[in-house]
Amino acid sequence: MATAVVSDTGERETYLNAGYGLKSWLLTVDHKRIALLYLISITFFFFIGGFFALLIRLELLTPAGELVQSDTYNKLFTMHGQVMVFFFVIPGVPAVLGNFLIPLMVGAKDLAFPRINLLSWYLYVIGGILMIYTILNGGVDTGWTFYTPLSTEFLKTNVISAALGIFVAGFSSILTGLNFIVTIHRMRAPGMTWNRLPLFVWAHYATSIIQVLGTPVVAITIVLVALERLFHLGVFNPALGGDPLLFQHLFWFYSHPAVYIMILPSMGVVSEIVCCFSRKRIFGYKAMTLAVVGIAVIGFLVWAHHMFVAGISVYAALIFSLLSYFVAVPSAIKVFNWTATMYKGSITYQTPMLYAFGFVGLFTIGGLTGLFLACLGVDPHVHDTYFVIAHFHYIMVGGMVMAYLGGMHFWWPKISGRMYPEGWGKLAALIVFIGFNLTFFPQFILGYMGMPRRYHSYPAEFQILNVLSTAGATILAVGYLLPMVYFVWSMRYGKPAPANPWNAAGLEWQTDSPPPTFNFDEQPVVTWEAYNYDEIGEIPEREEVPVAH
Amino acid sequence: MFGHFPLWPESASTNAGNVDALYIFLLLVSGIMTLLIFTVLTIFAVRFRKRRGQRAVQIEGSHHLEITWSIIPFCVMMVFYIWGVVIFFQQRTPPQDATEVYTVAKQWMWKFEHQGGQREINELHVPVGRDVKMIMTSQDVIHSFFVPAFRIKQDVLPGRYTTLWFHATKPGTYHLFCSQYCGTQHSGMIGWITVMEPREYEAWMSGGGNQPLAVTGEKLFSELGCVTCHRSDTQGRGPNLAGLFGKSVLLEDGRTVTADENYIRESILEPGAKIVRGFKPVMPTFQGQVSDEQLNALVDYVKSLAGPQSGRPANTDPVAGASPQL
Numbered sequence: 034m035a036t037a038v039v040s041d042t043g044e045r046e047t048y049l050n051a052g053y054g055l056k057s058w059l060l061t062v063d064h065k066r067i068a069l070l071y072l073i074s075i076t077f078f079f080f081i082g083g084f085f086a087l088l089i090r091l092e093l094l095t096p097a098g099e100l101v102q103s104d105t106y107n108k109l110f111t112m113h114g115q116v117m118v119f120f121f122v123i124p125g126v127p128a129v130l131g132n133f134l135i136p137l138m139v140g141a142k143d144l145a146f147p148r149i150n151l152l153s154w155y156l157y158v159i160g161g162i163l164m165i166y167t168i169l170n171g172g173v174d175t176g177w178t179f180y181t182p183l184s185t186e187f188l189k190t191n192v193i194s195a196a197l198g199i200f201v202a203g204f205s206s207i208l209t210g211l212n213f214i215v216t217i218h219r220m221r222a223p224g225m226t227w228n229r230l231p232l233f234v235w236a237h238y239a240t241s242i243i244q245v246l247g248t249p250v251v252a253i254t255i256v257l258v259a260l261e262r263l264f265h266l267g268v269f270n271p272a273l274g275g276d277p278l279l280f281q282h283l284f285w286f287y288s289h290p291a292v293y294i295m296i297l298p299s300m301g302v303v304s305e306i307v308c309c310f311s312r313k314r315i316f317g318y319k320a321m322t323l324a325v326v327g328i329a330v331i332g333f334l335v336w337a338h339h340m341f342v343a344g345i346s347v348y349a350a351l352i353f354s355l356l357s358y359f360v361a362v363p364s365a366i367k368v369f370n371w372t373a374t375m376y377k378g379s380i381t382y383q384t385p386m387l388y389a390f391g392f393v394g395l396f397t398i399g400g401l402t403g404l405f406l407a408c409l410g411v412d413p414h415v416h417d418t419y420f421v422i423a424h425f426h427y428i429m430v431g432g433m434v435m436a437y438l439g440g441m442h443f444w445w446p447k448i449s450g451r452m453y454p455e456g457w458g459k460l461a462a463l464i465v466f467i468g469f470n471l472t473f474f475p476q477f478i479l480g481y482m483g484m485p486r487r488y489h490s491y492p493a494e495f496q497i498l499n500v501l502s503t504a505g506a507t508i509l510a511v512g513y514l515l516p517m518v519y520f521v522w523s524m525r526y527g528k529p530a531p532a533n534p535w536n537a538a539g540l541e542w543q544t545d546s547p548p549p550t551f552n553f554d555e556q557p558v559v560t561w562e563a564y565n566y567d568e569i570g571e572i573p574e575r576e577e578v579p580v581a582h
Numbered sequence: 583m584f585g586h587f588p589l590w591p592e593s594a595s596t597n598a599g600n601v602d603a604l605y606i607f608l609l610l611v612s613g614i615m616t617l618l619i620f621t622v623l624t625i626f627a628v629r630f631r632k633r634r635g636q637r638a639v640q641i642e643g644s645h646h647l648e649i650t651w652s653i654i655p656f657c658v659m660m661v662f663y664i665w666g667v668v669i670f671f672q673q674r675t676p677p678q679d680a681t682e683v684y685t686v687a688k689q690w691m692w693k694f695e696h697q698g699g700q701r702e703i704n705e706l707h708v709p710v711g712r713d714v715k716m717i718m719t720s721q722d723v724i725h726s727f728f729v730p731a732f733r734i735k736q737d738v739l740p741g742r743y744t745t746l747w748f749h750a751t752k753p754g755t756y757h758l759f760c761s762q763y764c765g766t767q768h769s770g771m772i773g774w775i776t777v778m779e780p781r782e783y784e785a786w787m788s789g790g791g792n793q794p795l796a797v798t799g800e801k802l803f804s805e806l807g808c809v810t811c812h813r814s815d816t817q818g819r820g821p822n823l824a825g826l827f828g829k830s831v832l833l834e835d836g837r838t839v840t841a842d843e844n845y846i847r848e849s850i851l852e853p854g855a856k857i858v859r860g861f862k863p864v865m866p867t868f869q870g871q872v873s874d875e876q877l878n879a880l881v882d883y884v885k886s887l888a889g890p891q892s893g894r895p896a897n898t899d900p901v902a903g904a905s906p907q908l
Binding site for chain 1: 588591608616620622627631637641647651652655659662663666668673731733736737740742757770
């Protein structure tokens, strides 16, 4: 390990103690500090979105709409969706873990454009403030999908400020993607060839391509919505000569690939965790890299599977259904390869590994139910029902949030320089898993029974399954609050973390915990393949862990 | 099925059985897949847990395995796909001679009009054992016509018709839901489909002296002056509409279109959009002058001109009712 720079106070200088005061954070160009800024802001939005979700679940305890008014309910699910999708799930893994880890993983001092990185965060914050303004000013009730002509001509709520917030946050996403692409191309350490890159980096590379190519389309679409709403420019409203399906095509052209923006980085996280806790190189590295790139490319060609009953031609539906099955193949490859990676491993079950197991299980269910929705025979029945809600929550919450929490636990020692309490970590992982399944599994059944989504009140025969779902949501809430509490606790009281507590492969573990401002004291040179666990060996027993410094 | 804790929707149409069969097949296959993956994961998790003195065995991967576990799932998925396509085509191909019901959706109600002129709101009576075709449009935003017991759904768009059909198999009363979010009372935009024995249905239909829709249309046709140009001979300034419906029409710009409900609707509201070869674009627009209900009556009248021989909608093209853009 490189010798640490020691500051005047005798403490090793890290990115955390390199400067104090608000200014040193708000004007930082250090990717690690920016990652922490993102961490704080997305956690804030996660709990706002989660609060809306709890209110939704409470309302649905009884068939009649008793807790809130219909308009309020419509605002709740709209803002839950918008806050969660645009301000938590999309930026989640890339802006926090990606930002922190990509320069470390490729052996660079920072991202290619540190100032643009800071700009990305400010754009995110401006978008976020517009969203908060929307919420405080009475909310918005378009549904997160902004379907026209409802959104452009009929609703009286804050459509413009919400749209503007999402528009601005989109540029944050574009710039982050751009930054990652250039960093991965240009800033890899000597010897860090494309075939030696950790899969986490590959996953973010594929994600970044989607962000850069897809997000501008939704930005343009949002502008068109605003123009139609403000100036009655007839683009989407048939009464003005527009076409409402054009909106859906444009919206899903981004928003379906956006699903892969949400899930690909999580796949990267899981690959790192599974390898580390199995002490194995990844099974089928090439297949895994091809799979992420394949998902990113084919993911652009499946958008109209959201529109099978929207009034598109039967022949268009045939093509989009077929292409949707194509994109399922690389996803299946990933699940099989993670499983195969465990074969003949030496597996231990620390918290990150529990989340990785949870991810693989829930992603499998989420992915397989996607095959039901891609199927032209079944989709017309389950479209716009709770089946869809359950499916995409299995991917976004079961997938993305599980991986995000797994990643947060895995890299927390690196980020904070402290260990989280392992026992509490395992307990929280278990609670999240149980709470999640109880919340969302009943919704598959509800969906096939025909309960439509976005219903404030519902027929009585759907009640029992809704009660189960609400019960699950309260458990899930506890599972999410726990890590929040003990992560904060560990920053002060956690055991100091060594540079490499898991004895993991990857350059990020070769520098101190927490890393110094410029990541490495000496330029690392890579002479090994990714996941060289044969050379690294086992995870040290906790007692043997050498204390940092 | 399960008393007060139902886990499966009622099944009351020919399509419902088809969809259920495919759904159960999907459930079985994906259930087996899930079980397989979970079993292997569990076995690996137990069998390969860390043991003292035992190290992981490094394996690079296997092209054979990668290819195998790509191709087998792909082939299985193609079965899902093809089976799905077959059902979808059936769902989207309304049979000839179906009983037709015109539907106008608006925030937040369903308005139905039978060909006999009977009108209903949020409730629709249909006969068991007969094909019923819904011809639907919206007065405002997008809605969606969803009957879980029939396993069918179709978005209802403003500005044009979308269609859907079903063949009810069991008398009873079934939920009708709006499944496309449409504003404040979205969850209140619900109703009932009452499926009746043919005899009861005939009795219900003959109650109240209604004027058939096509007759209403015919009256409008002369009141609005359509009849002065669309004459029943070849001397009119507009095309003769007799026998038109369901036929293909050659346009001035060389294209051919099928004269379906959407074509007639568009020709009334936007006469300049598709000019029939040999005619001049002289027809004024009726946009804003006729309501959706009146449009339905006009369309039904034009359809009735196709004559009993040529049948009702000769329109078995599954693309009918689809977006003109695609």
